[in-house]
Amino acid sequence: MTAHSIELTVNGRKVSGTAEPRTHLAEFLRGPLGLTGTHLGCEQGVCGACTVLIDGKPQRSCLTFAVSCNGDEIRTVEGFDDDPVMTELREAFSAHHALQCGYCTPGMLVTARDIVTRLGDVDEETIRRELSGNICRCTGYVGIVGAIRQVAAGKTAVAQSWNFEARAETAVATAAAEAEPVAATAAPMDFSTAGDGFSVLKQQVTVPAPADQVWAALGDIRRMAACLPGASVDTVAGDRVTGSLTISFGPIKASFAGEGEVARDDSSRTGTVKGRGRDSRGGSSATGEIAYKVLADGAGTRIDVEVRYKLTGPLAQFGRSALVTDFARRMTETFAANLTAMLTGGEGQAPAKAELNLASLIWQVLRDRVRRLFGG
Numbered sequence: 001m002t003a004h005s006i007e008l009t010v011n012g013r014k015v016s017g018t019a020e021p022r023t024h025l026a027e028f029l030r031g032p033l034g035l036t037g038t039h040l041g042c043e044q045g046v047c048g049a050c051t052v053l054i055d056g057k058p059q060r061s062c063l064t065f066a067v068s069c070n071g072d073e074i075r076t077v078e079g080f081d082d083d084p085v086m087t088e089l090r091e092a093f094s095a096h097h098a099l100q101c102g103y104c105t106p107g108m109l110v111t112a113r114d115i116v117t118r119l120g121d122v123d124e125e126t127i128r129r130e131l132s133g134n135i136c137r138c139t140g141y142v143g144i145v146g147a148i149r150q151v152a153a154g155k156t157a158v159a160q161s162w163n164f165e166a167r168a169e170t171a172v173a174t175a176a177a178e179a180e181p182v183a184a185t186a187a188p189m190d191f192s193t194a195g196d197g198f199s200v201l202k203q204q205v206t207v208p209a210p211a212d213q214v215w216a217a218l219g220d221i222r223r224m225a226a227c228l229p230g231a232s233v234d235t236v237a238g239d240r241v242t243g244s245l246t247i248s249f250g251p252i253k254a255s256f257a258g259e260g261e262v263a264r265d266d267s268s269r270t271g272t273v274k275g276r277g278r279d280s281r282g283g284s285s286a287t288g289e290i291a292y293k294v295l296a297d298g299a300g301t302r303i304d305v306e307v308r309y310k311l312t313g314p315l316a317q318f319g320r321s322a323l324v325t326d327f328a329r330r331m332t333e334t335f336a337a338n339l340t341a342m343l344t345g346g347e348g349q350a351p352a353k354a355e356l357n358l359a360s361l362i363w364q365v366l367r368d369r370v371r372r373l374f375g376g
Helices: 025-030 084-095 105-119 124-133 142-152 175-179 211-218 221-226 314-318 323-343 358-374
Strands: 004-010 013-019 051-054 057-060 073-075 161-163 190-193 199-207 231-237 240-249 252-265 270-278 285-297 300-312
Touching: 025 051, 051 105, 057 105, 084 105, 084 142, 105 124, 105 142, 124 142, 124 300, 199 323, 211 221, 211 285, 211 300, 211 323, 221 231, 221 323, 240 270
Parallel strands: 004 073
Antiparallel strands: 004 013, 051 057, 051 073, 161 190, 190 199, 199 300, 231 240, 240 252, 252 270, 270 285, 285 300
16 A cells, blocks of 8 residues: 655644555554554544544544644644643642553543633533543543542633534535435534533535425424434324434444424424433433524525534543544435435435444545545
């Protein structure tokens, strides 16, 4: 496999080197650059030990290709020597006995710094929720939480809104949609975090169909579920809905059974879907709300969508990664393509009971990134 030249800014210093398309960032940092403070644990994005800052945002370096970071600014645990917040955290971790074997500590410190700088003075529940993507097998988390609370006390939150336009640019997921003369399109997605622990995704989707037709279709919850891979509706009683969403991520499989409420306003063509669900086998829980507005846009229709969600349990580690925007974008594109096919007389790509395979989505996302980078 051909190696490619890349240039990065790592801990404030310009570096260059070569990497094969399959080389992940953690391997590049630990190997050619000798920055072994970034630890590799699960290499599946689950444990959080490899967390680094990429352009100021905490991300899993074991799930990020080095070539996709060409031109980016990377900051590893070695790059915080002059950082006042990290200095406080290191001292607090020592005082609270927040480390034992130390394997998780680099990623834990990077995540802790993000919590303090992004959220400021927060309570224990919020800290534990924010740490749910970082696994420690030694401490029981009590000392870690105590250290973060000590450092965060009295500090002010700094609002952050992260736009992953460059990383989220992908083709429409389904071959049928790509074959359509006029396909549904999705604008760049905006990702941010709210002070109440929810993550927020905002996106605009354009569907090549009249607004009246799109609005009417969105009112049929069963037909809408059939357009989303892994989703199914069991019962509809007035504004109350029950159903399920089945997903898999490598060895992690979850089937969320839940309920929700649907509200629509015909005069403004706005609607909301609020729901909550739990995977009885794995213990993961999800709470969320989708708000949408349908607007005429030339010969087509624009749908403005805002999604607020909170994950807890084993799947929580995927809730704040940059990859979540790629997953969400691809799911949105798949939904829009299936909706377009349905409105134009075709059939949606995904059967209602199909399993949503996030591992497959990862592969598609990374494949598209490499092709885009190298023109393949």
